[in-house]
């Protein structure tokens with residue numbers, strides 16, 4: 001290593017740094033790493049200090065130029081809803097990235113994944129099936145790796161809590177799937193970002209599941225949102241089957257608000273992960289964030 005390269009911060013490649021997690025993690029990483037970021041569309045959160053490589057992960061056959069001088073890889077890229085063929089193709093592209101990272105070799109590989117789901121979903125839902133193939137390739141790569149699996153995230157521009165909040169503010173009734181006694185433990189996207197920065201600098205290998213500081217029933221969470229809006233909780237009760245029918249209809253109508261698998265996962269009671277204990281600061285609670293939303297920010 002030359003004196004010049006030794007004095008530079010390490011180069012970290014982010015896959016999918018322009019989304020919800022990327023917006024939180026880049027400011028956390030930038031004081032510690034040089035950043036190269038791969039995704040398809042321009043991202044407002046990336047200034048000139050970030051080297052953007054415009055590429056579709058599905059279409060990258062040869063990762064070696066993108067990995068040149070990279071010491072750490074952090075992959076965030078995935079979709080919430082796509083066809084089986086698109087998930088398969090993105091999964092293939094990411095597994096080519098893992099293979100190239102082994103050949104490079106990089107010092108550390110972080111993969112952001114999702115918590116465990118019911119076995120039937122793990123086996124047949126393309127969203128999960130192909131993601132687990134990528135996770136497994138990372139695990140078997142021989143690299144120093146960490147698979148980080150956060151549960152429901154909250155933060156500016158999130159696609160679940162923020163949407164629930166806006167629906168409750170706008171309408172008198174909110175759909176309640178089943179009895180609402182299944183659990184959630186929302187974690188702040190800024191806490192995930194801190195965890196990822198620490199993991200990028202650490203060497204522990206394995207999988208880490210990340211829950212927030214409070215394990216609430218879904219009904220407690222929705223009651224809390226009504227509470228910060230100073231509205232009496234009023235629910236439109238749906239059975240599990242009714243909720244699946246509703247979300248299938250919404251998808252058919254082109255809605256991106258909620259997908260059937262998200263309802264099934266929520267109702268499976270597998271999302272109330274225990275609090276993540278790896279940070280040196282207390283995990284943020286969801287209540288103050290909801291109050292900020294009620295006061296008009298942070299919206300995006």
Ligand SMILES: NC(=O)c1ccc[n+]([C@@H]2O[C@H](COP(=O)([O-])OP(=O)(O)OC[C@H]3O[C@@H](n4cnc5c(N)ncnc54)[C@H](OP(=O)(O)O)[C@@H]3O)[C@@H](O)[C@H]2O)c1
Pocket residue numbers: 015016017018019020021022038039040041042055056057058075076077078079080090112113114115149150151152153159160
């Ligand atoms: N959001 C949650 O509540 C949550 C919870 C648990 C785990 N996660 C996981 O956390 C990770 C990040 O989630 P997020 O919420 O930040 O996702 P997001 O907001 O949808 O952002 C996804 C990012 O991936 C990029 N991307 C998608 N397809 C790509 C492709 N074919 N080629 C290159 N880049 C591509 C997107 O950029 P372009 O469109 O510009 O390509 C974007 O920068 C995902 O793996 C997700 O499964 C999220």
